[in-house]
Amino acid sequence: MSLTRTDVEGIAHLARLEISEAELPVYVASLSKILAFVEQLNAADTAAVEPMAHPLEGEVQRLRPDTVTERDQHEKYQANAAEVAAGLYIVPKVIE
Amino acid sequence: MTLHTRSVAELAAGLAAKDFSAVELAQHYLARIEAGNSALNAFVTITPERALADARRADAARAAGRAGPLTGVPLAHKDIFCTDGIRTTCGSRMLDTFVAPYDATVAERLQAAGTVLLGKTNMDEFAMGSSNETSYYGVVRNPWNPQKVPGGSSGGSAAAVAARLAPIATGTDTGGSIRQPAALVGISGIKPTYGRVSRYGMVAFASSLDQAGILAPSAEDCAILLGAMAGFDPRDSTSVNTPVPDYVAGLRAPLQGVRLGLLKEFLEGGLEAATGALVQAAISRLQSLGATLVDVSCPSLPLSVPAYYVVAPAECSSNLSRFDGIRFGHRCKEPRDLLDLYRRSRGEGFGAEVKRRIMTGTYVLSAGYYDAYYLKAQKVRSLISAEFKQAFTRADVLVGPTAPTPAFDIGAKVDDPITMYLNDIYTIGANLAGLPAMSVPCGFVDGLPVGLQLVGPHFGESRILAAAHAYQSATDFHRRLPPSFT
């Protein structure tokens, strides 16, 4: 699989990553290489195989009781935020 | 006897006998960090105040008769574990100023056990790397040779323990990130079964593969620490609720009659001759100690690296979406609009390898490619897992090399991701299948350590720890210190 500049720009946009002009060809090359490398997987016969999303078979989701265990700590949690006003996280205007 | 050559058990005995106090012990290690860290760059953050406060608390607990086996024992955490009030960088500019408002379960449990926190260790950015060259805080150097990498991603923890800047350190292993650096710096490292140790508070790289573990001089040290870290955590849905055995007591299990499985595929895949010879010698040593050897095979194992480089990037691309410059982490200056905020905050905050993996993962999950890449990789993962299961019907412990070569030169592989990824060819299988695995030192090639890998079945930590302990009882590779750090 060989990617084009446009492909990589599209992926970078989907991943919300700014990639500079200088970096772009480097990623085109290395991502193409990685995709070619992982295409080895096609060699495996997986016709009758179930995909495995999780390493522990048989384990199932535990259910939590519906109880409120948290108290308001928003000031502490917001100490890591770049911009907060009136308890809200501030971002450039969201357009719907 | 100098303090830093003591094992955890010996430190515990010394503290119990009041040969030295926890404060004295902490001061000793802080002094070693002060003297040695600049050469290694093993620590991102050193926490002397916290260490001394922990140590005073430990001494007080001991005086009050409330000391446990780890009370007063110093350690370092890989900087991927959230620590309340102490910054957690994950080796990334993205989290350069990030201070978690909570403790990871691992950090919480080890603190409750009375350990003394020396600091947070350097690592590949977001644990993505096999050489510790992707850290925003710079490369970590191998204590055996400063021109060489220490391995990664837990390279800082590995170097710190190898140079005895800390007696033990925590690490995480997604594709070999505890075992490979342990091998490259000549120490012991264990990655437990997936679900054995809580992932809560560990910054996620690839959630279905990540597992916390330990880097320490010996298997016995690993056993002591694992007992304190392991166990069910209701905050982690993938944590398994099964009793934690007494790993230290389990060390005494005899090697007699233990069936070692030599995976045919472990002798392929670019294994360097000298490394292979040391691994073969170690296996012979284990046989001489009473183990039997059987040949086993996991034919799909060569596909573990490509499967991993689909699954891990896919999960990471999603896990790292939360770093958007809004609630925490790096935020670009003066964003023009929302899209600019996302793109520049993330573009600036993440390094090249992280961006590469996010893009790989984004691609393999995207419309039209999901089945061909992601689903295919998950199927191959099933195959590998089934083959391991089959192998464990014939063998109790699988043995082989940890890495194909000893430590390589800094800079040698940075421009070639595939070559770099192939460092993990022997370790990734255990992550894909969720198996416990460890590396122990088994010799040197040109003054550089080599690791022997042992892999167990699910929840078979005791088996691999016992085999490793038997080996270390008969050898002294794990006691050797790098000449510059004696």
Place this chain on the structure above:
Amino acid sequence: MSSVAGRGGWEVVIGLETHAQLATKSKIFSGSATAYGAVPNSQANLVDLGYPGVLPVLNGEAVRMAVKFGVATGATVAPRSVFARKNYFYPDLPKGYQISQYERPIVEHGSLEIVLDDGTRKAIGITRAHLEEDAGKSLHDGPTNASGIDLNRAGTPLLEIVSEPDLRSAREAVAYMKKLHTLVRYLEICDGNMQEGSFRCDANVSVRRAGATKLGTRCEIKNVNSFRYVEKAINYEIGRQIAVLERGGSITQQTRLYDAGKDETRPMRSKEEANDYRYFPDPDLLPVALDQAFIDAVRATLPELPDEKAARFAQSYGLQAYDAGVLTSSRELAEYYEAAVRSVGADAAAAKLAANWVMGDWSAFLNRDGLEVGAAKVSAAGLAGLLRRIIDATISGKIAKEVFETMWAEGLEADAVIAAKGLRQITDVAAIEAAIDAVLAANPRQLADYRSGKDKLFGFFVGQAMKATHGKANPAQLNELLKKKLAP
């Protein structure tokens, strides 16, 4: 603009996606409270904020509620369902992905019956219902070029209920939505509060030539938060699509927003680019396994459902299907009605009278004051007390309205109001006759006119006699006696 199915040879095809916030105390994956209207971000913990390192743990009550919905709609409850991540960037989505269910939802293949305008019943298929987490809110009301993010809502459990494209008009869509709204409140899995966003609806609308088998290109209208607006938004959209097609144009698949002020839909800018959500199973959560015993135990907790209750009301109380439907449109209303009937004594006339009062004055006052059933100023027992006085002819229906108004305003019992105001009906023949005689004596001209054939003046005499008795004369008696007196 009004638009109906089949108009001008076009067939309308509508499917609804409804998001019902489940009425749990805590969030779907964290122990934060779900209460509405809290101080911004005070109910967003580390999990809700998507902090590095934290992990989701599933709320069992959310699962139970989803199963309850499944068994109530005759659906298949999956023995194994899987949570997946839906990846996209948006400031109100803290992790950059929404935990939802994709390939393996918890509920599939249910159905819900609606009643059409002509009284016929129609089954609407429910394709699936899946569990997922709600997002936070972006607030744009500040003066600056910025938005504020409140993540209190993030992680509130949602059941997304997806209908088959079985609906053929905006009216049908609204009937379905109302029915669903009734059901989730009966099941006590959602409070149904549309103003607070507890029950939200997206409509997929397309049109095709009547008889065509292939579906037309659809547009999705997002988050319309009232029944009235759903109907208007869909009708606008139908008209728009037909107009485009009749001009020879084609429909672009789009997400559109309804602007109630302008009564029109317009494309959402944030959804302009094609989405690629990159769904994959969430590795932080394991498959949800439900055994038959669990499902049966949930089934055993089902209340009498709206359709069953309406059928029983029609049967036991002799109500019209329509009235039974109205009275069972909420569990509280049905319970109120039934309590009132039981208290009065359940003969058919009493039941009918109670139905008229509950659907009439009582509902009108409730609406006027914007109250919930539970907060009604006249209790079921209180209303029954009033009805009893109508039935035993202590007061007339007209006086009853006056009594009711006072009961509502002052919180009094009917008998107390009747006594205090002296409204007891006059049934004494002599007293009524005296009043009539006085009226006839005072109005000789009208009497003469009446007798010369102006029949319409009968009403005048009734009015005057009522006035003379301060409205308290028994109307039937008054009529009868007046007729006698006026007879030539």
